[in-house]
Amino acid sequence: MKCEHCTRKECSKKTKTDDQENASVDVPSPAQENGEKGEFHKLADAKIFLSDCLACDSCVSAEERIQVSQQNAKDFFQVLNLNKKCDTSKHKVLAVSVCPQSLPYFAAKFSLSVTDASRRLCGFLKSLGVHYVFDTTIAADFSILESQKEFVRRFRQHNEEEPALPMLTSACPGWVRYAERVLGHPVTPHLCTAKSPQQIMGSLVKDYFARRQNLSPDKIFHVIVAPCYDKKLEALQEDVPMASRGSRGTDCVLTSGEIAQMMEQSDVSVRDAALDTLFGDVKEEELRRHDGAGSDGYLAHIFRHAAKELFNEDVGEVTYRALRNKDFQEVTLEKSGEVLLRFAAAYGFRNIQNVVLKLKKGKFPYHFVEVLACAGGCLNGRGQAQTADGRTDKALLQKMKGIYADIPVQLPEASTHVQELYQEWLDGTDSPRVQEALHTAYQGPGQPTDSRDIKW
Numbered sequence: 001m002k003c004e005h006c007t008r009k010e011c012s013k014k015t016k017t018d019d020q021e022n023a024s025v026d027v028p029s030p031a032q033e034n035g036e037k038g039e040f041h042k043l044a045d046a047k048i049f050l051s052d053c054l055a056c057d058s059c060v061s062a063e064e065r066i067q068v069s070q071q072n073a074k075d076f077f078q079v080l081n082l083n084k085k086c087d088t089s090k091h092k093v094l095a096v097s098v099c100p101q102s103l104p105y106f107a108a109k110f111s112l113s114v115t116d117a118s119r120r121l122c123g124f125l126k127s128l129g130v131h132y133v134f135d136t137t138i139a140a141d142f143s144i145l146e147s148q149k150e151f152v153r154r155f156r157q158h159n160e161e162e163p164a165l166p167m168l169t170s171a172c173p174g175w176v177r178y179a180e181r182v183l184g185h186p187v188t189p190h191l192c193t194a195k196s197p198q199q200i201m202g203s204l205v206k207d208y209f210a211r212r213q214n215l216s217p218d219k220i221f222h223v224i225v226a227p228c229y230d231k232k233l234e235a236l237q238e239d240v241p242m243a244s245r246g247s248r249g250t251d252c253v254l255t256s257g258e259i260a261q262m263m264e265q266s267d268v269s270v271r272d273a274a275l276d277t278l279f280g281d282v283k284e285e286e287l288r289r290h291d292g293a294g295s296d297g298y299l300a301h302i303f304r305h306a307a308k309e310l311f312n313e314d315v316g317e318v319t320y321r322a323l324r325n326k327d328f329q330e331v332t333l334e335k336s337g338e339v340l341l342r343f344a345a346a347y348g349f350r351n352i353q354n355v356v357l358k359l360k361k362g363k364f365p366y367h368f369v370e371v372l373a374c375a376g377g378c379l380n381g382r383g384q385a386q387t388a389d390g391r392t393d394k395a396l397l398q399k400m401k402g403i404y405a406d407i408p409v410q411l412p413e414a415s416t417h418v419q420e421l422y423q424e425w426l427d428g429t430d431s432p433r434v435q436e437a438l439h440t441a442y443q444g445p446g447q448p449t450d451s452r453d454i455k456w
Protein backbone atom coordinates (compact mmCIF):
# COMPACT_ATOMS: atom_id res chain seq x y z
CA MET A 1 0.00 0.00 0.00
CA LYS A 2 1.48 3.29 -1.07
CA CYS A 3 0.69 6.46 0.75
CA GLU A 4 2.67 9.27 -0.72
CA HIS A 5 0.45 10.23 -3.65
CA CYS A 6 -2.43 12.06 -2.03
CA THR A 7 -1.96 15.05 -4.27
CA ARG A 8 -1.68 13.23 -7.56
CA LYS A 9 -4.37 13.95 -10.09
CA GLU A 10 -4.89 10.55 -11.63
CA CYS A 11 -6.87 8.09 -9.56
CA SER A 12 -5.24 4.68 -9.25
CA LYS A 13 -8.69 3.02 -9.34
CA LYS A 14 -8.96 3.94 -13.03
CA THR A 15 -7.09 0.93 -14.34
CA LYS A 16 -8.14 -1.54 -11.71
CA THR A 17 -9.50 -4.90 -12.82
CA ASP A 18 -12.12 -6.93 -10.99
CA ASP A 19 -9.47 -9.16 -9.49
CA GLN A 20 -7.51 -6.21 -8.25
CA GLU A 21 -10.65 -4.74 -6.78
CA ASN A 22 -11.09 -7.85 -4.71
CA ALA A 23 -7.49 -7.92 -3.56
CA SER A 24 -6.75 -7.09 0.04
CA VAL A 25 -3.83 -5.31 1.59
CA ASP A 26 -2.55 -6.73 4.85
CA VAL A 27 -1.93 -4.25 7.59
CA PRO A 28 0.31 -5.90 10.18
CA SER A 29 -0.81 -5.25 13.71
CA PRO A 30 1.74 -4.22 16.30
CA ALA A 31 1.18 -7.62 17.92
CA GLN A 32 2.01 -9.38 14.68
CA GLU A 33 5.09 -7.25 14.17
CA ASN A 34 6.37 -8.08 17.65
CA GLY A 35 5.47 -11.73 17.33
CA GLU A 36 3.03 -11.38 20.25
CA LYS A 37 -0.29 -13.21 20.37
CA GLY A 38 -3.46 -11.63 21.74
CA GLU A 39 -6.08 -13.40 23.83
CA PHE A 40 -7.94 -14.65 20.76
CA HIS A 41 -4.76 -15.04 18.79
CA LYS A 42 -6.37 -16.61 15.77
CA LEU A 43 -8.30 -13.45 15.01
CA ALA A 44 -7.64 -12.03 11.59
CA ASP A 45 -5.45 -8.98 11.68
CA ALA A 46 -7.04 -5.78 10.42
CA LYS A 47 -7.15 -5.53 6.65
CA ILE A 48 -8.12 -2.71 4.38
CA PHE A 49 -9.80 -4.11 1.30
CA LEU A 50 -9.33 -2.01 -1.78
CA SER A 51 -12.87 -2.70 -2.87
CA ASP A 52 -14.14 -1.64 0.56
CA CYS A 53 -12.46 1.64 0.57
CA LEU A 54 -13.05 3.89 -2.36
CA ALA A 55 -10.24 5.89 -0.87
CA CYS A 56 -7.66 4.25 -3.11
CA ASP A 57 -4.31 3.25 -1.71
CA SER A 58 -2.98 6.77 -2.17
CA CYS A 59 -5.42 8.16 0.38
CA VAL A 60 -4.39 6.34 3.53
CA SER A 61 -1.33 7.77 5.23
CA ALA A 62 1.26 5.64 6.99
CA GLU A 63 0.14 7.03 10.34
CA GLU A 64 -3.50 6.19 9.60
CA ARG A 65 -2.51 2.68 8.60
CA ILE A 66 -0.92 2.15 12.00
CA GLN A 67 -3.91 3.62 13.82
CA VAL A 68 -6.32 1.43 11.85
CA SER A 69 -4.29 -1.69 12.57
CA GLN A 70 -4.36 -0.82 16.28
CA GLN A 71 -8.15 -1.03 16.31
CA ASN A 72 -8.28 -4.75 16.85
CA ALA A 73 -9.29 -7.36 19.40
CA LYS A 74 -6.03 -6.83 21.28
CA ASP A 75 -6.95 -3.19 21.89
CA PHE A 76 -10.37 -4.27 23.15
CA PHE A 77 -8.99 -6.97 25.46
CA GLN A 78 -6.39 -4.60 26.82
CA VAL A 79 -9.22 -2.45 28.22
CA LEU A 80 -11.08 -5.50 29.54
CA ASN A 81 -7.91 -6.76 31.25
CA LEU A 82 -7.11 -3.38 32.81
CA ASN A 83 -10.62 -3.34 34.27
CA LYS A 84 -9.79 -6.58 36.12
CA LYS A 85 -6.66 -5.06 37.73
CA CYS A 86 -6.68 -3.38 41.17
CA ASP A 87 -5.62 0.05 39.88
CA THR A 88 -9.07 1.64 39.52
CA SER A 89 -7.57 4.80 38.01
CA LYS A 90 -7.07 2.82 34.80
CA HIS A 91 -10.58 1.35 34.75
CA LYS A 92 -12.92 2.39 31.91
CA VAL A 93 -16.60 1.97 31.23
CA LEU A 94 -16.81 -0.21 28.14
CA ALA A 95 -19.66 0.63 25.76
CA VAL A 96 -20.22 -1.23 22.49
CA SER A 97 -22.57 0.09 19.79
CA VAL A 98 -23.74 -2.33 17.09
CA CYS A 99 -24.70 -1.23 13.55
CA PRO A 100 -28.08 -2.57 12.40
CA GLN A 101 -26.46 -4.04 9.25
CA SER A 102 -24.25 -6.24 11.46
CA LEU A 103 -27.08 -8.03 13.28
CA PRO A 104 -28.37 -9.99 10.24
CA TYR A 105 -24.84 -11.35 9.84
CA PHE A 106 -24.84 -12.82 13.36
CA ALA A 107 -28.38 -14.17 12.83
CA ALA A 108 -27.49 -15.81 9.51
CA LYS A 109 -24.15 -17.14 10.68
CA PHE A 110 -25.47 -18.71 13.90
CA SER A 111 -28.91 -19.66 12.47
CA LEU A 112 -30.82 -17.50 14.96
CA SER A 113 -33.65 -15.02 14.63
CA VAL A 114 -32.36 -11.46 14.54
CA THR A 115 -33.77 -10.84 18.04
CA ASP A 116 -32.05 -13.93 19.44
CA ALA A 117 -28.85 -13.00 17.63
CA SER A 118 -28.84 -9.56 19.23
CA ARG A 119 -29.50 -11.12 22.67
CA ARG A 120 -26.68 -13.64 22.12
CA LEU A 121 -24.24 -10.96 20.96
CA CYS A 122 -25.18 -8.69 23.85
CA GLY A 123 -24.87 -11.59 26.35
CA PHE A 124 -21.48 -12.56 24.93
CA LEU A 125 -20.09 -9.03 25.17
CA LYS A 126 -21.43 -8.64 28.72
CA SER A 127 -19.91 -11.96 29.74
CA LEU A 128 -16.52 -10.62 28.62
CA GLY A 129 -16.94 -7.55 30.83
CA VAL A 130 -18.60 -5.00 28.53
CA HIS A 131 -20.87 -2.70 30.57
CA TYR A 132 -23.29 -1.41 27.92
CA VAL A 133 -24.34 -2.64 24.47
CA PHE A 134 -26.26 -0.16 22.31
CA ASP A 135 -27.81 -0.20 18.85
CA THR A 136 -26.76 2.63 16.49
CA THR A 137 -30.26 2.93 14.95
CA ILE A 138 -30.97 5.97 17.15
CA ALA A 139 -27.90 7.72 15.70
CA ALA A 140 -29.09 6.91 12.17
CA ASP A 141 -32.45 8.51 13.12
CA PHE A 142 -30.66 11.80 13.79
CA SER A 143 -28.55 11.51 10.65
CA ILE A 144 -31.60 10.90 8.44
CA LEU A 145 -33.66 13.69 10.04
CA GLU A 146 -30.83 16.20 9.58
CA SER A 147 -30.27 15.01 5.98
CA GLN A 148 -33.98 15.48 5.22
CA LYS A 149 -33.94 19.05 6.51
CA GLU A 150 -30.75 19.83 4.59
CA PHE A 151 -32.16 18.49 1.32
CA VAL A 152 -35.26 20.68 1.56
CA ARG A 153 -33.12 23.72 2.39
CA ARG A 154 -30.77 23.02 -0.55
CA PHE A 155 -33.71 22.48 -2.92
CA ARG A 156 -35.17 25.87 -2.00
CA GLN A 157 -31.78 27.62 -2.22
CA HIS A 158 -30.69 26.02 -5.49
CA ASN A 159 -30.12 28.29 -8.47
CA GLU A 160 -27.91 28.36 -11.59
CA GLU A 161 -25.32 30.77 -10.12
CA GLU A 162 -24.95 28.97 -6.80
CA PRO A 163 -26.02 25.36 -7.27
CA ALA A 164 -26.85 23.65 -3.98
CA LEU A 165 -27.94 20.45 -5.73
CA PRO A 166 -27.42 17.58 -6.19
CA MET A 167 -27.05 16.50 -2.59
CA LEU A 168 -24.90 13.38 -2.16
CA THR A 169 -25.15 11.25 0.98
CA SER A 170 -22.26 11.22 3.42
CA ALA A 171 -22.92 8.19 5.64
CA CYS A 172 -20.45 5.85 3.89
CA PRO A 173 -16.88 6.58 5.02
CA GLY A 174 -15.32 4.85 2.00
CA TRP A 175 -17.15 7.18 -0.36
CA VAL A 176 -16.57 10.31 1.75
CA ARG A 177 -12.86 9.64 2.03
CA TYR A 178 -12.65 9.18 -1.75
CA ALA A 179 -14.57 12.40 -2.35
CA GLU A 180 -12.41 14.36 0.07
CA ARG A 181 -8.99 12.98 -0.78
CA VAL A 182 -9.32 12.40 -4.54
CA LEU A 183 -12.22 14.36 -6.02
CA GLY A 184 -12.09 17.52 -3.94
CA HIS A 185 -13.93 20.73 -4.59
CA PRO A 186 -16.13 19.87 -7.57
CA VAL A 187 -17.77 17.18 -5.43
CA THR A 188 -17.36 18.00 -1.72
CA PRO A 189 -19.80 20.98 -1.70
CA HIS A 190 -22.48 18.48 -2.72
CA LEU A 191 -21.86 16.15 0.23
CA CYS A 192 -24.60 16.31 2.83
CA THR A 193 -23.19 17.91 5.99
CA ALA A 194 -25.14 15.63 8.36
CA LYS A 195 -22.75 13.42 10.28
CA SER A 196 -22.83 9.68 9.74
CA PRO A 197 -24.57 7.36 12.24
CA GLN A 198 -21.17 6.29 13.61
CA GLN A 199 -20.07 9.88 14.22
CA ILE A 200 -23.37 10.76 15.89
CA MET A 201 -23.25 7.63 18.05
CA GLY A 202 -19.82 8.79 19.20
CA SER A 203 -21.32 12.11 20.31
CA LEU A 204 -24.28 10.41 21.98
CA VAL A 205 -22.05 8.07 24.01
CA LYS A 206 -19.16 10.42 24.82
CA ASP A 207 -21.27 13.52 25.38
CA TYR A 208 -24.92 12.76 26.25
CA PHE A 209 -24.45 9.38 27.93
CA ALA A 210 -21.21 10.43 29.69
CA ARG A 211 -22.95 13.44 31.24
CA ARG A 212 -25.94 11.33 32.24
CA GLN A 213 -23.64 8.87 33.99
CA ASN A 214 -21.46 11.64 35.50
CA LEU A 215 -18.45 10.30 33.67
CA SER A 216 -15.63 12.12 31.98
CA PRO A 217 -15.65 11.13 28.25
CA ASP A 218 -12.13 9.77 28.50
CA LYS A 219 -13.36 7.27 31.12
CA ILE A 220 -15.50 5.60 28.45
CA PHE A 221 -14.01 3.24 25.88
CA HIS A 222 -16.45 3.19 22.98
CA VAL A 223 -16.36 0.35 20.46
CA ILE A 224 -18.44 0.17 17.27
CA VAL A 225 -19.32 -3.18 15.68
CA ALA A 226 -19.60 -2.51 11.94
CA PRO A 227 -19.91 -4.35 8.62
CA CYS A 228 -16.75 -2.84 7.09
CA TYR A 229 -13.14 -1.82 7.70
CA ASP A 230 -13.73 1.68 6.34
CA LYS A 231 -15.38 2.62 9.61
CA LYS A 232 -12.03 2.08 11.33
CA LEU A 233 -10.68 4.89 9.16
CA GLU A 234 -13.74 7.00 9.91
CA ALA A 235 -13.16 6.62 13.66
CA LEU A 236 -9.82 8.41 13.29
CA GLN A 237 -11.51 11.53 11.95
CA GLU A 238 -14.41 11.93 14.32
CA ASP A 239 -14.70 15.25 16.06
CA VAL A 240 -16.76 15.03 19.19
CA PRO A 241 -18.33 18.28 20.30
CA MET A 242 -18.90 20.03 23.55
CA ALA A 243 -17.91 18.37 26.79
CA SER A 244 -16.11 15.52 25.08
CA ARG A 245 -13.31 17.48 23.45
CA GLY A 246 -10.03 15.65 23.65
CA SER A 247 -11.72 12.24 23.51
CA ARG A 248 -12.57 10.53 20.23
CA GLY A 249 -16.22 9.57 19.73
CA THR A 250 -15.25 6.01 18.80
CA ASP A 251 -12.11 4.50 20.27
CA CYS A 252 -12.13 1.27 18.31
CA VAL A 253 -14.12 -0.28 15.46
CA LEU A 254 -14.34 -4.05 15.23
CA THR A 255 -15.97 -5.71 12.24
CA SER A 256 -18.82 -8.18 12.63
CA GLY A 257 -16.46 -10.86 11.31
CA GLU A 258 -13.88 -10.07 14.01
CA ILE A 259 -16.55 -10.33 16.73
CA ALA A 260 -17.95 -13.59 15.27
CA GLN A 261 -14.46 -15.09 15.41
CA MET A 262 -14.20 -14.09 19.06
CA MET A 263 -17.55 -15.76 19.73
CA GLU A 264 -16.51 -18.95 17.97
CA GLN A 265 -13.19 -19.18 19.77
CA SER A 266 -14.45 -18.22 23.22
CA ASP A 267 -15.32 -20.70 25.95
CA VAL A 268 -17.00 -18.20 28.29
CA SER A 269 -20.50 -19.19 29.31
CA VAL A 270 -23.05 -16.77 27.85
CA ARG A 271 -26.40 -15.70 29.26
CA ASP A 272 -28.45 -13.92 26.60
CA ALA A 273 -29.20 -10.27 27.41
CA ALA A 274 -31.30 -7.42 26.01
CA LEU A 275 -29.66 -4.43 24.36
CA ASP A 276 -29.23 -1.34 26.52
CA THR A 277 -30.44 2.13 25.70
CA LEU A 278 -28.80 5.47 26.44
CA PHE A 279 -31.54 6.14 28.99
CA GLY A 280 -30.48 4.43 32.22
CA ASP A 281 -32.36 1.27 33.08
CA VAL A 282 -34.60 1.35 30.00
CA LYS A 283 -33.87 -1.69 27.80
CA GLU A 284 -34.33 -1.84 24.02
CA GLU A 285 -37.80 -3.32 23.55
CA GLU A 286 -37.84 -4.27 19.91
CA LEU A 287 -35.34 -4.12 17.08
CA ARG A 288 -36.27 -1.83 14.26
CA ARG A 289 -34.64 -0.66 11.08
CA HIS A 290 -34.94 2.06 8.49
CA ASP A 291 -36.57 1.72 5.11
CA GLY A 292 -33.70 0.62 2.87
CA ALA A 293 -32.62 -2.68 1.38
CA GLY A 294 -29.41 -3.25 3.33
CA SER A 295 -28.66 0.38 4.15
CA ASP A 296 -30.10 3.04 6.45
CA GLY A 297 -32.46 4.09 3.67
CA TYR A 298 -31.52 7.74 3.24
CA LEU A 299 -33.04 7.81 -0.24
CA ALA A 300 -36.49 6.53 0.75
CA HIS A 301 -36.76 8.74 3.84
CA ILE A 302 -35.54 11.92 2.16
CA PHE A 303 -37.69 11.27 -0.92
CA ARG A 304 -40.91 10.95 1.10
CA HIS A 305 -40.06 13.95 3.29
CA ALA A 306 -39.18 16.16 0.31
CA ALA A 307 -42.30 15.13 -1.62
CA LYS A 308 -44.46 16.19 1.32
CA GLU A 309 -42.56 19.33 2.34
CA LEU A 310 -41.95 20.70 -1.16
CA PHE A 311 -44.95 19.48 -3.16
CA ASN A 312 -47.47 18.35 -0.52
CA GLU A 313 -47.44 14.87 -2.05
CA ASP A 314 -47.84 11.76 0.12
CA VAL A 315 -45.61 8.94 -1.11
CA GLY A 316 -46.39 5.44 0.12
CA GLU A 317 -44.22 2.73 -1.37
CA VAL A 318 -41.06 4.10 -3.03
CA THR A 319 -40.70 2.55 -6.50
CA TYR A 320 -37.15 1.96 -7.70
CA ARG A 321 -36.27 1.60 -11.40
CA ALA A 322 -33.02 -0.21 -12.15
CA LEU A 323 -31.05 1.62 -14.86
CA ARG A 324 -27.58 0.35 -15.81
CA ASN A 325 -27.64 -2.46 -13.23
CA LYS A 326 -29.31 -3.39 -9.95
CA ASP A 327 -26.90 -1.12 -8.05
CA PHE A 328 -27.86 1.97 -10.01
CA GLN A 329 -31.51 2.76 -9.46
CA GLU A 330 -33.71 5.78 -9.98
CA VAL A 331 -36.78 7.08 -8.17
CA THR A 332 -38.91 9.92 -9.53
CA LEU A 333 -41.85 11.98 -8.33
CA GLU A 334 -43.97 13.06 -11.26
CA LYS A 335 -47.07 15.21 -11.59
CA SER A 336 -48.95 15.98 -14.80
CA GLY A 337 -46.05 14.62 -16.85
CA GLU A 338 -43.49 16.82 -15.08
CA VAL A 339 -40.65 15.34 -13.02
CA LEU A 340 -40.63 17.11 -9.67
CA LEU A 341 -37.95 15.03 -7.94
CA ARG A 342 -35.37 12.71 -9.47
CA PHE A 343 -33.33 10.67 -7.00
CA ALA A 344 -30.81 7.88 -7.58
CA ALA A 345 -29.02 5.18 -5.59
CA ALA A 346 -25.47 4.45 -6.79
CA TYR A 347 -23.67 1.59 -5.09
CA GLY A 348 -20.18 0.28 -5.87
CA PHE A 349 -17.23 1.95 -7.54
CA ARG A 350 -18.30 1.77 -11.17
CA ASN A 351 -21.66 3.38 -10.50
CA ILE A 352 -20.05 6.06 -8.38
CA GLN A 353 -17.57 6.75 -11.15
CA ASN A 354 -20.47 7.22 -13.52
CA VAL A 355 -22.18 9.68 -11.14
CA VAL A 356 -19.00 11.71 -10.72
CA LEU A 357 -18.38 11.85 -14.47
CA LYS A 358 -21.89 13.18 -15.06
CA LEU A 359 -21.47 15.71 -12.27
CA LYS A 360 -18.22 17.00 -13.75
CA LYS A 361 -19.76 17.37 -17.18
CA GLY A 362 -22.34 19.68 -15.59
CA LYS A 363 -25.31 17.77 -16.99
CA PHE A 364 -26.54 16.07 -13.87
CA PRO A 365 -30.14 14.91 -13.92
CA TYR A 366 -30.51 14.05 -10.20
CA HIS A 367 -31.49 16.17 -7.22
CA PHE A 368 -30.13 13.59 -4.79
CA VAL A 369 -27.95 10.48 -4.88
CA GLU A 370 -27.55 7.87 -2.14
CA VAL A 371 -23.93 6.81 -2.56
CA LEU A 372 -22.49 3.65 -0.99
CA ALA A 373 -19.06 2.20 -1.68
CA CYS A 374 -20.15 -1.44 -1.52
CA ALA A 375 -22.08 -3.00 -4.38
CA GLY A 376 -25.31 -4.26 -2.82
CA GLY A 377 -25.05 -1.85 0.14
CA CYS A 378 -23.85 -2.24 3.71
CA LEU A 379 -24.94 -5.86 4.24
CA ASN A 380 -22.22 -6.66 1.69
CA GLY A 381 -19.54 -4.81 3.69
CA ARG A 382 -16.15 -6.51 3.59
CA GLY A 383 -16.08 -7.05 7.33
CA GLN A 384 -18.78 -9.71 7.18
CA ALA A 385 -20.17 -12.44 4.94
CA GLN A 386 -16.82 -13.13 3.33
CA THR A 387 -15.42 -16.46 2.25
CA ALA A 388 -11.88 -17.44 3.29
CA ASP A 389 -10.52 -16.13 -0.04
CA GLY A 390 -12.07 -12.69 0.51
CA ARG A 391 -15.07 -13.00 -1.80
CA THR A 392 -18.70 -12.40 -0.91
CA ASP A 393 -20.39 -15.44 0.65
CA LYS A 394 -23.41 -15.17 -1.62
CA ALA A 395 -25.55 -17.75 0.22
CA LEU A 396 -24.97 -16.05 3.57
CA LEU A 397 -25.62 -12.62 2.04
CA GLN A 398 -28.91 -13.84 0.60
CA LYS A 399 -29.97 -15.07 4.05
CA MET A 400 -28.93 -11.76 5.59
CA LYS A 401 -31.04 -9.81 3.10
CA GLY A 402 -34.12 -11.83 4.06
CA ILE A 403 -33.44 -11.37 7.77
CA TYR A 404 -32.88 -7.62 7.39
CA ALA A 405 -36.07 -7.20 5.35
CA ASP A 406 -38.09 -8.85 8.14
CA ILE A 407 -37.01 -6.35 10.82
CA PRO A 408 -39.88 -3.89 11.39
CA VAL A 409 -39.40 -0.44 9.86
CA GLN A 410 -39.87 2.66 12.00
CA LEU A 411 -39.72 6.21 10.75
CA PRO A 412 -37.08 8.35 12.49
CA GLU A 413 -39.79 10.94 13.18
CA ALA A 414 -41.69 8.34 15.21
CA SER A 415 -38.97 7.94 17.83
CA THR A 416 -39.97 9.69 21.05
CA HIS A 417 -36.43 9.23 22.37
CA VAL A 418 -35.07 11.23 19.43
CA GLN A 419 -37.56 14.05 19.97
CA GLU A 420 -36.68 14.13 23.70
CA LEU A 421 -32.95 14.16 22.91
CA TYR A 422 -33.35 17.14 20.58
CA GLN A 423 -34.79 19.08 23.53
CA GLU A 424 -32.79 17.67 26.44
CA TRP A 425 -29.39 17.28 24.76
CA LEU A 426 -29.38 19.76 21.89
CA ASP A 427 -31.60 22.67 23.07
CA GLY A 428 -34.14 22.15 20.27
CA THR A 429 -34.15 21.10 16.64
CA ASP A 430 -32.57 24.24 15.23
CA SER A 431 -29.97 25.28 17.78
CA PRO A 432 -26.20 25.91 17.47
CA ARG A 433 -25.74 22.67 19.42
CA VAL A 434 -27.50 20.75 16.63
CA GLN A 435 -25.02 22.21 14.17
CA GLU A 436 -22.08 21.27 16.34
CA ALA A 437 -23.19 17.77 17.31
CA LEU A 438 -24.87 16.60 14.12
CA HIS A 439 -23.11 18.37 11.23
CA THR A 440 -19.61 18.43 9.83
CA ALA A 441 -17.53 20.12 7.11
CA TYR A 442 -15.43 18.54 4.37
CA GLN A 443 -11.97 19.11 3.07
CA GLY A 444 -10.80 18.62 -0.46
CA PRO A 445 -7.36 18.18 -1.98
CA GLY A 446 -5.82 21.38 -3.31
CA GLN A 447 -7.65 24.34 -4.76
CA PRO A 448 -10.71 23.95 -6.96
CA THR A 449 -8.65 24.67 -10.08
CA ASP A 450 -6.28 21.78 -9.24
CA SER A 451 -8.93 19.18 -8.66
CA ARG A 452 -10.69 19.97 -11.92
CA ASP A 453 -7.64 18.45 -13.63
CA ILE A 454 -8.29 14.96 -12.27
CA LYS A 455 -8.01 12.48 -15.13
CA TRP A 456 -10.26 9.42 -15.17
Ligand code: SF4
Binds near residue numbers: 052171374377
Ligand atom coordinates in the same frame (compact mmCIF):
# COMPACT_ATOMS: atom_id res chain seq x y z
S1 SF4 B 1 -21.29 0.83 1.86
FE1 SF4 B 1 -21.60 0.46 4.05
S2 SF4 B 1 -20.36 -1.35 4.49
FE2 SF4 B 1 -19.64 -0.54 2.50
S3 SF4 B 1 -17.90 0.82 3.00
FE3 SF4 B 1 -19.77 2.08 2.95
S4 SF4 B 1 -20.49 2.13 5.11
FE4 SF4 B 1 -19.03 0.42 4.91
